[in-house]
Amino acid sequence: xxxxxxxxxTISYKVIEMADIWKILTTILFKICPTPLDVGTDxxxxxxxxxxxxxxxxxxxxxxTLVPGIVKGVTLFVKGVTLWGExxxxxxxxxxxxxxxxGWILLPLWTVIGFCxxxxxxxxxxxxxxxxxEVDSHDCKFLEVNTESMGQVVLNVSILMISGLxxxxxxxxxxxxxxxxxxxxxxIIKSAGEQHFFRRTPxxxxxxxxxxxxxxxxxxxxxxxxLALPLVCIYLRWLSIAPIVAILCLxxxxxxxxxxxxxxxxxxxxxxxxxMSVISPSVYIDQQSDNDDKLASPTxxxxxxxxxxxxxxxxxxxxxxxxxxxxxxxxxxxxxxxxQIHNLQGCPSSLIITTDQFNTIFLPTVILSGLxxxxxxxLSNTAFLARPMRYED
Numbered sequence: 001x002x003x004x005x006x007x008x009x010t011i012s013y014k015v016i017e018m019a020d021i022w023k024i025l026t027t028i029l030f031k032i033c034p035t036p037l038d039v040g041t042d043x044x045x046x047x048x049x050x051x052x053x054x055x056x057x058x059x060x061x062x063x064x065t066l067v068p069g070i071v072k073g074v075t076l077f078v079k080g081v082t083l084w085g086e087x088x089x090x091x092x093x094x095x096x097x098x099x100x101x102x103g104w105i106l107l108p109l110w111t112v113i114g115f116c117x118x119x120x121x122x123x124x125x126x127x128x129x130x131x132x133x134e135v136d137s138h139d140c141k142f143l144e145v146n147t148e149s150m151g152q153v154v155l156n157v158s159i160l161m162i163s164g165l166x167x168x169x170x171x172x173x174x175x176x177x178x179x180x181x182x183x184x185x186x187x188i189i190k191s192a193g194e195q196h197f198f199r200r201t202p203x204x205x206x207x208x209x210x211x212x213x214x215x216x217x218x219x220x221x222x223x224x225x226x227l228a229l230p231l232v233c234i235y236l237r238w239l240s241i242a243p244i245v246a247i248l249c250l251x252x253x254x255x256x257x258x259x260x261x262x263x264x265x266x267x268x269x270x271x272x273x274x275x276m277s278v279i280s281p282s283v284y285i286d287q288q289s290d291n292d293d294k295l296a297s298p299t300x301x302x303x304x305x306x307x308x309x310x311x312x313x314x315x316x317x318x319x320x321x322x323x324x325x326x327x328x329x330x331x332x333x334x335x336x337x338x339x340q341i342h343n344l345q346g347c348p349s350s351l352i353i354t355t356d357q358f359n360t361i362f363l364p365t366v367i368l369s370g371l372x373x374x375x376x377x378x379l380s381n382t383a384f385l386a387r388p389m390r391y392e393d
Contacts, residue, residue: 024119026208031115034190035141036108038183039065042152043104045180052166057159064151068144069103111140129203138198138205145191149184150279156181158230161353161362185226192218192280199285200297218281220372221309225279227366228316235323243315248274250315254307255283264300273304278312281305309373320366327358 046061077096099106114137121131156177165174193211196218197204206214233240251274255264264270264285272284283301353362 027115027119030190031137031141032112034183034187035111035144038149038187039104039108039144041176041180041183042148045156045176048166048169048176054163057155057163060155061152064148064155065104066100067147067151068107069099069101071147072103072107072143073097073099107140107144111137111144113137114140130205135202138194138202142191142195142198145187146276146282149187149191152184153181153188153226153279154229154233156184157226158234161230161234185222188222188280189215189219192222192282195282196301199283199301220369221312222280224366224369224373225312225316227362227369228312228320229278231323231362231366232316232319235326236319240319243319244278247278247311247315250311251275251277251308254304254311277304277308281308313370313373317370320363324359324363327355 042061042065046058046065049055049058049061051058073096076099077092114133118131118134118137160174160177160181166177167173169176190211193214193216194206196214197206197210205211229244232243236243252270255270255273264273264283266286269284269286273282276282276284281304283297283304285297285300
């Protein structure tokens with residue numbers, strides 16, 4: 001006689017099948033596609049600038065795609081000396097050169113392969129850790145975001161303020177520029193929430209709702225910085241080096257002295273934290289080292305976020321006040337903006353944004369987003385940033 005499958009068993013099979021389909025879709029949409037799509041649109045945007053007689057902008061866009069590989073190659077070379085006690089052999093040097101030249105291909109490929117391998121493995125049960133391969137893929141993605149994506153956002157916003165929109169490629173003028181800018185900006189916001197939990201417990205990633213909540217709270221910080229920093233660079237020109245250096249120094253000091261009772265222990269972690277948190281509040285803790293920073297990471301993050309936000313607002317607001325005075329006087333008209341050095345490359349001799357646009361659009365947006373960072377600082381201290389993690393803590 002034929003045996004019929006029990007209804008409960010059939011339902012369980014359907015649930016497992018739907019779970020597998022959901023895992024495949026989320027992995028493809030949110031893990032595999034974003035990194036190569038971001039790098040690809042940035043390269044396309046850079047080539048388009050070169051073709052349209054703007055080689056300076058194009059070279060800068062293409063140069064930023066090399067930064068993650070350079071950082072990875074130099075880091076591996078240095079760690080091969082300091083951690084493993086090896087000499088600077090030709091093999092170490094060759095690996096560094098390969099990453100510096102071809103990291104723009106290797107790192108996205110590494111990220112895609114790692115996440116694809118996770119599709120071939122059964123989904124971890126709630127509370128189970130993820131594999132080391134997936135952890136390494138997350139690390140590569142965060143490296144791309146914290147170097148290339150952040151630089152592309154600031155650069156493209158500056159280009160829009162100086163040169164305006166490029167010619168139409170698909171639907172409207174500047175569509176390729178805005179596509180590249182939007183993808184990089186989304187990558188930064190998305191990774192901000194994921195990094196917050198990843199630096200605590202890399203093997204226990206957060207749920208979509210948890211990382212989404214952190215991303216929303218940190219969004220005003222990112223908007224404030226990606227608008228304020230280009231304005232400072234454009235109008236203050238080489239003098240903008242002073243506030244940027246001040247931000248980096250204060251971030252470094254805050255990561256070591258102001259982040260909790262002890263702060264970050266290792267100098268490399270403090271340097272990485274100071275550089276990463278220029279655009280987005282974040283704390284870097286090396287997962288390969290075994291130290292107390294991992295256990296104290298919630299307190300370190302909470303205190304450093306507060307310090308970092310106050311630092312950015314405290315440094316950039318006086319610069320914006322100075323820029324507002326310069327914009328509404330004859331200083332800019334007399335000495336010209338930053339883009340005059342690009343006249344031979346077809347860049348206009350004056351900024352696209354007018355004084356009225358600066359006073360009515362850009363300046364209010366920057367001020368409001370900067371004030372929101374202080375409001376969100378109170379919310380973050382009393383809500384999710386201070387609460388423990390779900391599993392290990």
